[in-house]
Amino acid sequence: MYRMSEKPLIGADKICERVATLAREIVAVYDYDILLSALTGAYMFTADLSRELAKAQGVKALQRKIAFIKASSYGVSTESSGNLTVTGLEKVDISGKKVLLVDDIADTGSTLLGLLNMLRERGAKEVRSCVLLNKQERRTVDFKADFVGFEIANEFVVGYGLDFADDYRTLPEIWTLQETD
Numbered sequence: 001m002y003r004m005s006e007k008p009l010i011g012a013d014k015i016c017e018r019v020a021t022l023a024r025e026i027v028a029v030y031d032y033d034i035l036l037s038a039l040t041g042a043y044m045f046t047a048d049l050s051r052e053l054a055k056a057q058g059v060k061a062l063q064r065k066i067a068f069i070k071a072s073s074y075g076v077s078t079e080s081s082g083n084l085t086v087t088g089l090e091k092v093d094i095s096g097k098k099v100l101l102v103d104d105i106a107d108t109g110s111t112l113l114g115l116l117n118m119l120r121e122r123g124a125k126e127v128r129s130c131v132l133l134n135k136q137e138r139r140t141v142d143f144k145a146d147f148v149g150f151e152i153a154n155e156f157v158v159g160y161g162l163d164f165a166d167d168y169r170t171l172p173e174i175w176t177l178q179e180t181d
């Protein structure tokens with residue numbers, strides 16, 4: 001059994017503020033062609049981030065595309081299995097493009113490393129990655145996100161798009177999930 005922490009780990013206002021700052025940090029250094037979002041976990045972050053990016057880009061926002069892929073690893077558990085399945089990538093024109101890859105969290109790093117390799121194989125000119133959350137302690141592969149919203153400890157978190165077996169996704173804050181007996 002699991003239960004939510006009594007208070008959010010990161011409140012909605014704090015997320016909102018950080019996402020706006022993060023967008024300005026990205027726009028200052030990376031003139032990407034396409035934002036590629038990894039569903040489902042990144043859906044809420046992507047909506048907020050893309051809006052803040054457009055505000056920071058001004059007229060340049062007119063040339064920026066957005067596309068979605070679905071990246072999932074099997075199993076209903078708090079441990080990702082590392083068995084990566086990606087759908088929707090075949091419909092996205094990646095060749096010769098500068099990609100901003102957006103995901104909810106870098107945990108072991110295997111999802112994002114797998115995605116980076118796929119995008120390079122498909123001829124992306126450049127790929128930089130952006131995650132809302134980074135759990136550095138959990139890393140098992142050589143992956144480093146270029147842009148990070150928040151560094152967090154080795155805890156399972158839910159809310160703001162992140163789920164546990166499809167629950168808790170729609171909460172506006174990020175909460176810690178704790179195991180009970």
Ligand code: IMP
Pocket residue numbers: 041073080103104105106107108109110111112155156157158162163164
């Ligand atoms: P990876 O281990 O870095 O490949 O992460 C795979 C996926 O596991 C992430 O994209 C998330 O969807 C999910 N995940 C990892 N850690 C958490 C967490 O703390 N809460 C919810 N989902 C998580």
Ligand code: MG
Pocket residue numbers: 038039040041042071103104105
């Ligand atoms: Mg995910």
